[in-house]
Amino acid sequence: MPAPTSVTLGKAINMGLRRAMEEDPKVLLMGEDIGRLGGVFRVTDGLQKDFGEDRVVDTPLAESGILGTAVGLAMRGYRPVCEIQFDGFIFPAYNQIVTQVAKIHGRSQGKLPMRIVIRVPFGGGIGAVEHHSESPEAYFSHTAGLKVVSCSNPVDAYWMIQQAIRADDPVLFFEPKRRYWEKAELDVTAEPGPLFESRLVREGTDCTVLAYGPMVKTALQAAAAIESEGRSLEVIDLRALSPLALDPVYDSVRRTGRCVVVHEAPTNLGLGAEIAARITERCFYSLESPVLRVGGYDTPYPPSKLEEDYLPDLDRILDAVDRTFSF
Amino acid sequence: MPAPTSVTLGKAINMGLRRAMEEDPKVLLMGEDIGRLGGVFRVTDGLQKDFGEDRVVDTPLAESGILGTAVGLAMRGYRPVCEIQFDGFIFPAYNQIVTQVAKIHGRSQGKLPMRIVIRVPFGGGIGAVEHHSESPEAYFSHTAGLKVVSCSNPVDAYWMIQQAIRADDPVLFFEPKRRYWEKAELDVTAEPGPLFESRLVREGTDCTVLAYGPMVKTALQAAAAIESEGRSLEVIDLRALSPLALDPVYDSVRRTGRCVVVHEAPTNLGLGAEIAARITERCFYSLESPVLRVGGYDTPYPPSKLEEDYLPDLDRILDAVDRTFSF
Amino acid sequence: MSMSPGETGSSARAGATGVTPGDSSFAEAGPELIQLLTPEGELVSHPDYSVDLSPEQLRALYRDLALVRRIDVEATALQRQGELGIWASLLGQEGAQVGAGWALEEQDMAFPTYREHGVAWTRNVDPLDIISLFRGCDNGAWDPIATKFNLYTVVIGVQCLHAVGYAMGMQRDGAAGAALAFFGDGATSQGDVNESFVWASVFSAPVVFFCQNNQYAISEPIEKQSRIPLFQRARGFGFPGVRVDGNDVLAVLAVTRKALEAARTGQGPTFIEAYTYRMGAHTTSDDPSRYRLASEMEAWKLKDPIERVKAYLVRSGHADSAFFASIEAEADELAARIRKGTIEMPDPEPASMFTHVYAEQTAYLEDQGAEFAEYHSSFAGADDDLATAGQEA
């Protein structure tokens, strides 16, 4: 039994992909520059060398082509794992994802499962140019037939990618690109929990903070920073964005009476809107203040010199927490 | 001064397009089958005959091509009005809409206005096959840089389409296709109010019902039906879906203390989620019950034999209203 | 059918040029048009293509053509009578579809649009399983895996990429088959269709692109999609394109067989343009009189795909009036079965809309379905209320 080793989030996904490919010959990877180059983030590093060009496919430069052919491969019994190079480049494939990938299982009354994983490095904070720092998850969470998850740390990344590949439904797998280089101890012999569940990552009593992907770390930093002031934040990593797994959230909010939802995506119609609406429906009489949202502003993602101003950070989270107390 | 005449919603848009083209030679129409055929709903009937093939352009069968060339025409100073034949066929153009149409004005720091209108017949209730009855408005309302409106009656249809065309920003214009044949008296000499405002369409005291597009009529029917039971519903036609114009809504909810939002689109992350979240943030202490949502179910739009079960109707609205009282 | 030198010689030129004697109206299709059976029912030979069918096979071919047309006519009638929400007629395209269907081997996989009822028939799909889609009961009730005939795809062009992906899967499986992608003239303008050409060529996938150029995309004539013959599109992507008389079932069969065989044997994709005509409306919701002249249709009537086979069968003595009568009778029975099956078709269970959204149902949707069922049952017996409410709304 190999001892736990310290790996980065990017490497953890690489290891998860490798294990999934070893365990199931029907798993194959498709994408731009994922072969020799190993992907622009090196997440598929070394996989083409070991599994060959038929299972790690460098595709033509066309996202609709990637997803459209993945649909055909899935019909043929394969489990394609498609890499979209950056969040902002998933839109050429949007038609295939929303009208085909999401609907074919239902259209065929279950006869054509769409076992497709769509890997999307998402979010900002890396000083990139336009279209390389976006958070499009709400576009997919609003779409029936798709499942959407996001990992926030190397251990989840390793297990969640394998669970997504094993799932019999199409899964959008959002990878927090600015956290690719974060490290954690990974025990590959451990037993992971279910994929579509949120997780309590820090207990607290005064206010519940919900986050996913890159913002989980930020939320935990906020909780640590405010502890000294004697305020105790409970932090939950949502992990599943569709379906949302909010039961633990309801329990938490009923205890704390306050809630702040955090994401990088624009606030208007972001995940926070749905989560706030549901919490209010379920916990109406427990709420001391409305559920507040801390998201990206409702503008296009700005030039990188402004991204620190645009992105939710520790201060903006604490500011929102304060506001839940001054209501 | 011509006397008010009774026109259908479809005809009203046709008249509005004609007037816009007469007033501004830079206005041109693009789409599939909009020329000789006059569009599958006849909304552009007769326009190619009168304005010629250069201003009413039957395009190749490619939505991305329609929007992509519209962008170029807009850069050249034109005001293209693009018809998407059915809601479900807007997705091939999604990349152009979300990454270009929405962003070019900002990208160019205002030097390249995108004066583009995208007409989308949307919603169900016409017994159609797959992809012909959807409500994709949330995908666009979540996108910064776009503006989104929907008309609910012939008079608004006539004025709103002209205002959308005159606007200097890209506007998604959602037309309630099941209401194309509804009639109303139209006075083309009247003075319309601003485009991006909601409108109180029925005063009431017990609960505020919000709707837009095809659901406005349904909401009004619900209000009429329940009046006999002595319950008074206030109905607001949102009209603007991005930006939302909620100030009158806040005032109303502060009076009624209760609110139900209705739309055909899937409930999860539909417009109702954002509206509920904002109302709760602004009217927290006025709410007697959480804002409730009546939307399509979170499934793909079903085969037409089931659409009556899928679509929000009078009964489901009243059921939700009842629940706001039993909280 | 084996041809006597006489037959061959007599009209080889015609066959080669695609211009058949006494029928100049094919001129616009150009000299590349591949034809083996003229509208008058004469066999013509072609340097590169031929079919060798026994009289039995020729009669079976006629039977398929006749029955497919009857299915279409009956469905159109059922729509007119309010039994179907809409119907997309294949009238005039029977030759292209039955010919392509006959070229398919068991292991091949077909990817239709929404109009390939004739191909469906050759894949043993029950017409009622198609009608249920147009009636609004489901999105197609047949098994796409068992029949090797994918579900209908309404979004123009997307299925061409599915076909290429499926073919890439066959490649990886070392399977013997090929994929056959159907699409229309209008579809050739879609990005996805052109991407599918890129992919098929780059991976030399075992796929054949079968384009039925029925001259129209709803109201738009082919000139709105391309300045040059569609089959030439393939040149730009590095694989062969051919134009075949789409109303000549023999030529379509020969050309499609050869292309599928090439694909199966690792020679990559082929683009087939079946030059035909949509004799009916785009769908029952369409009104062609707004955009095309009746005279155009008259000219195409003379090239009917079924009449020419009948003419050949009669001339060649391969079939007598008794045969045609028996087919007529079989068609009547089929039509009656379709009518009865349609009218008696049960409505879907309302709650069924929640069942197949996912392979692994979510707790969220399960709850929503349960609430729906409960709410729905609160109207038990009062289904009319629901209905009326729905209509009023």
Added chain:
Amino acid sequence: MSMSPGETGSSARAGATGVTPGDSSFAEAGPELIQLLTPEGELVSHPDYSVDLSPEQLRALYRDLALVRRIDVEATALQRQGELGIWASLLGQEGAQVGAGWALEEQDMAFPTYREHGVAWTRNVDPLDIISLFRGCDNGAWDPIATKFNLYTVVIGVQCLHAVGYAMGMQRDGAAGAALAFFGDGATSQGDVNESFVWASVFSAPVVFFCQNNQYAISEPIEKQSRIPLFQRARGFGFPGVRVDGNDVLAVLAVTRKALEAARTGQGPTFIEAYTYRMGAHTTSDDPSRYRLASEMEAWKLKDPIERVKAYLVRSGHADSAFFASIEAEADELAARIRKGTIEMPDPEPASMFTHVYAEQTAYLEDQGAEFAEYHSSFAGADDDLATAGQEA
């Protein structure tokens, strides 16, 4: 430059075949390759293409090539020193870009990708207005209307449709100009690019498609995008395609001029494949050693687009060492100005992100911007806090 019959005759064959004496390494480009100036700096004639440039013009051309390269080298250095977030180098593609830029007339409109710094130079775009994009200050600071040079477009392929739409606008305006769409070899796989071919052909829009085949799409060699030479793509859509030596600025100028003139005079689109090589990394974030051999680059070094012009200028006596020294000096000044301008470039106003989202600002966003400003000012003086918080986060 006017050619003496001698020059012409001597190497007409070479010019016609594109294979230049003593340089067989162009063989893989195929006989269709159009070339007017060999890597060795010899003029060769071509039956269909020629340019007539005065010595002054040739020197000006050299100047542009040299300055453009210096801009690129300086920007790369600035990125290495942390002054830019990223840089997309045009090293090796100067000939293709300056040649295409020179072919543009004032009324023409160019639609670049993110790499056309050389074309930008010919449109009088200040290099600092490009650098501000890669520094993260904005998305390009030049005026696309005034310069007739569109903003950079990062989403692969979309700008080809913009160019066609713009050209359709010119058509409707009865304007004299044409649109020039730039894209790469990888972009040819995108649906949008192929749709732009459909539209350009159907509307015979005054547009020229200028594809710089630099052999790679990041790490993927051209074989991953096409099995046949890219210029042949145009055949499938009904308009001419040509392949030109992209490192031969004279041939590129001649070919692009002719294509633009054809477009302006209603003869429709042309596809130009400028056959070249990306000498640098895809961007400063890329590591080409992972996917290509240094030897490949060595072979292409011999075809440098600038060296050959210099060789010709020297051989022909059109320029002396003083001239080259003066260009060198000018390049040094330019580089210094760029360095200074970059380092002193002010950061954008944080609140500016709210200002140009819409032409008609919304009350909602105005409020959001106001809240932002208020919140932001609460950190007044304590900008470090913000920064650190941002970094920690």
